[in-house]
Amino acid sequence: MAGIDVQHLMGHTRRALASPSRTPRTAVVVGRLLGLAFLVCFGTGLFSHFLQDPLPWMVFPTRPIWIYQLTQGIHITAGILCFPLLFAKLYAVFPELFQTPAIRSFPHFLERASITLFVAASLVEITIGLLNTFQWYALFPFPFRQTHYALSFVIIGSLAIHIALKLPVINQHWTKKSSEETAAAEDAVRAALADDELSSSGGRLAEPAAPAGLTGRVFAWVDRGAEAPGSPGINIVEQRAATQRAASERAASRSHSIVGGLTRRAGGWMLRRNPTGAPPVVAEAINAVADETFAAIDRTPPAPPKASRRSFFAVIGLSSLVLVVTTAGQSFRIFDATNIFAPRKMGVGPNDLPVNRTAKAAKVTETAIDADWTLTVSNGTTTRIYSRTALQALPQHVVELPIACVEGWSQTATWKGPRLRDLIDSVEAPTGATIRLTSLEQNSSYAVTEMGPEYARDELTLVALELNGEELDLDHGYPARMIAPGRPGVLQTKWLTSLEVI
Amino acid sequence: MSDTTVSPTATMRRWQIGLVVVGLLLLVVGGITLANDVAPGNYVGILIWFAGALVIHDGIAAPIIFVVALLLRRGGRRIPFAVIAIVQGALVVAVITTLVALPQAVKKQIGTNSASILPLDYGVNLIGFYAGLAVVTGITIGAYLLVRSRRRTTTAVRSAQVRPGS
Numbered sequence: 001m002a003g004i005d006v007q008h009l010m011g012h013t014r015r016a017l018a019s020p021s022r023t024p025r026t027a028v029v030v031g032r033l034l035g036l037a038f039l040v041c042f043g044t045g046l047f048s049h050f051l052q053d054p055l056p057w058m059v060f061p062t063r064p065i066w067i068y069q070l071t072q073g074i075h076i077t078a079g080i081l082c083f084p085l086l087f088a089k090l091y092a093v094f095p096e097l098f099q100t101p102a103i104r105s106f107p108h109f110l111e112r113a114s115i116t117l118f119v120a121a122s123l124v125e126i127t128i129g130l131l132n133t134f135q136w137y138a139l140f141p142f143p144f145r146q147t148h149y150a151l152s153f154v155i156i157g158s159l160a161i162h163i164a165l166k167l168p169v170i171n172q173h174w175t176k177k178s179s180e181e182t183a184a185a186e187d188a189v190r191a192a193l194a195d196d197e198l199s200s201s202g203g204r205l206a207e208p209a210a211p212a213g214l215t216g217r218v219f220a221w222v223d224r225g226a227e228a229p230g231s232p233g234i235n236i237v238e239q240r241a242a243t244q245r246a247a248s249e250r251a252a253s254r255s256h257s258i259v260g261g262l263t264r265r266a267g268g269w270m271l272r273r274n275p276t277g278a279p280p281v282v283a284e285a286i287n288a289v290a291d292e293t294f295a296a297i298d299r300t301p302p303a304p305p306k307a308s309r310r311s312f313f314a315v316i317g318l319s320s321l322v323l324v325v326t327t328a329g330q331s332f333r334i335f336d337a338t339n340i341f342a343p344r345k346m347g348v349g350p351n352d353l354p355v356n357r358t359a360k361a362a363k364v365t366e367t368a369i370d371a372d373w374t375l376t377v378s379n380g381t382t383t384r385i386y387s388r389t390a391l392q393a394l395p396q397h398v399v400e401l402p403i404a405c406v407e408g409w410s411q412t413a414t415w416k417g418p419r420l421r422d423l424i425d426s427v428e429a430p431t432g433a434t435i436r437l438t439s440l441e442q443n444s445s446y447a448v449t450e451m452g453p454e455y456a457r458d459e460l461t462l463v464a465l466e467l468n469g470e471e472l473d474l475d476h477g478y479p480a481r482m483i484a485p486g487r488p489g490v491l492q493t494k495w496l497t498s499l500e501v502i
Numbered sequence: 503m504s505d506t507t508v509s510p511t512a513t514m515r516r517w518q519i520g521l522v523v524v525g526l527l528l529l530v531v532g533g534i535t536l537a538n539d540v541a542p543g544n545y546v547g548i549l550i551w552f553a554g555a556l557v558i559h560d561g562i563a564a565p566i567i568f569v570v571a572l573l574l575r576r577g578g579r580r581i582p583f584a585v586i587a588i589v590q591g592a593l594v595v596a597v598i599t600t601l602v603a604l605p606q607a608v609k610k611q612i613g614t615n616s617a618s619i620l621p622l623d624y625g626v627n628l629i630g631f632y633a634g635l636a637v638v639t640g641i642t643i644g645a646y647l648l649v650r651s652r653r654r655t656t657t658a659v660r661s662a663q664v665r666p667g668s
Contacts (some may be wrong), residue, residue: 137603161522167517322598
């Protein structure tokens with residue numbers, strides 16, 4: 001029975017996809033950059049995560065004041081750079097998708113499964129990360145922050161395993177010199193092997209041996225299950241033999257040799273069958289069309305290797321540069337003038353500062369402008385209540401501090417108001433006290449948060465009443481909000497209602 | 503890639519084992535975090551996204567890129583490779599920029615919670631970017647062709663000058 005020769009198709013597809021920029025060396029060079037970007041994102045991401053959900057023993061630096069602005073700006077910018085880098089990496093190794101036999105052994109199965117998980121998780125991680133920067137949550141049916149956090153461990157774990165499995169190749173192609181030496185040695189071995197195989201097997205396909213080991217038996221069982229419904233009444237052994245014969249002949253006629261093995265039949269055998277169950281005429285037609293297509297590809301002038309590799313890297317560099325120049329302006333002022341694609345723009349918003357959560361979204365449009373609003377400061381039974389006028393009567397301080405959002409944008413602004421430490425000292429807070437901040441906002445997991453003593457005692461930490469020389473806008477937290485150095489924006493509590501020493 | 507032909511050294515083996523152990527531990531942490539923080543009802547959605555990402559990349563985007571590159575090479579038999587490479591490069595830059603900018607233009611149309619989220623005119627900026635990219639690409643190709651023809655002329659003149667003496 002003539003079948004569609006999937007094995008043949010896969011082999012040819014892989015060959016057709018070959019390109020000078022698809023070499024172990026290019027994969028290693030791009031892989032290094034991508035691995036670095038992933039690790040940078042992971043490190044800065046963990047920092048951001050623990051700032052928001054600290055473990056009990058954790059203490060954070062408050063200087064430099066722009067530390068979080070920098071780490072989170074880098075997190076988002078490096079995350080955006082992962083798009084060209086990941087695409088380049090996947091481009092470099094794309095022919096590997098069509099390797100034959102698809103599965104050679106149980107370790108090989110595990111390797112391919114781990115890469116599948118790695119690639120899928122990476123693509124999803126950077127995509128939802130990007131969508132989060134402009135809050136397009138309706139697109140994905142799972143919570144952003146928790147999923148993004150959990151997947152980061154899956155990705156870095158898969159990365160470690162991937163590096164382990166590829167370590168010999170990475171080692172061989174780490175430097176340009178070692179890579180060239182390896183390539184030359186491999187060419188020599190390949191030439192010798194090709195001569196050997198042709199003379200010993202006559203160019204014929206090696207017959208797969210009987211299934212061995214657990215994997216082999218499992219796949220043999222899968223094979224039988226897949227085969228039975230499509231071919232009732234046909235002797236399975238006979239059919240299998242015929243299919244294999246046909247495959248061998250086709251392979252031989254094209255001097256297309258593949259290596260058989262013990263458990264390799266798992267993937268290989270399935271490929272040599274005719275999984276579509278197409279009638280012989282159709283199968284022959286498909287094979288003919290495929291042959292024509294591959295012949296046409298073969299006739300296409302090949303790309304010159306050196307120029308091709310150079311342009312590959314030039315394009316990665318250029319794409320990365322364009323993305324940084326057009327988006328990093330949301331976090332780094334030097335790129336502000338060229339910021340045409342970032343989801344935030346410095347200086348755009350009330351008080352010349354972007355707003356993430358509006359008063360309307362937080363449902364405070366009435367409570368926050370209530371004339372009877374007060375700020376309650378308490379330490380056990382000691383309580384002091386401040387009206388806005390009373391807060392204004394305290395010593396006022398002006399500080400320049402950045403507001404830096406987890407979504408990556410940040411901007412330095414001028415804040416004015418009493419120091420937090422003066423307020424908590426008015427209720428005799430101990431030096432090492434942690435403060436619980438409560439906001440008027442509704443439906444937010446950040447309505448009640450805690451602030452460690454390193455921030456509460458800092459001279460730059462204010463209960464801000466003014467922003468950029470104007471009264472605090474309602475969307476920026478009127479009547480009073482927190483501003484502390486080096487903390488994520490979600491913890492710079494707006495629409496304050498109480499401060500509790502705990 | 504012919505990793506099958508390589509036999510790792512003892513030091514490399516130790517590194518490999520160490521990395522696999524670290525990797526497996528991190529995978530366990532990831533799994534536990536997922537189980538603790540994300541409700542099981544969301545797992546199907548995550549798996550659908552995983553499958554979708556693979557299908558969109560491996561099944562749609564990568565083959566299209568292959569065909570476009572092939573057609574450019576076939577169609578441009580008489581065009582210098584550098585010119586094809588410059589055009590390909592510009593196309594890649596355009597596509598990647600579009601991937602980042604276009605969803606923002608769409609989301610802006612749908613609406614955001616705050617006026618300062620997506621404050622720019624992303625569609626217009628994208629069109630402006632394409633125009634700028636086209637101009638830069640044109641200039642680069644022009645400059646390349648100019649340098650190439652000059653080099654050829656210089657080489658021709660030089661060899662013409664050398665010939666009588668040799």
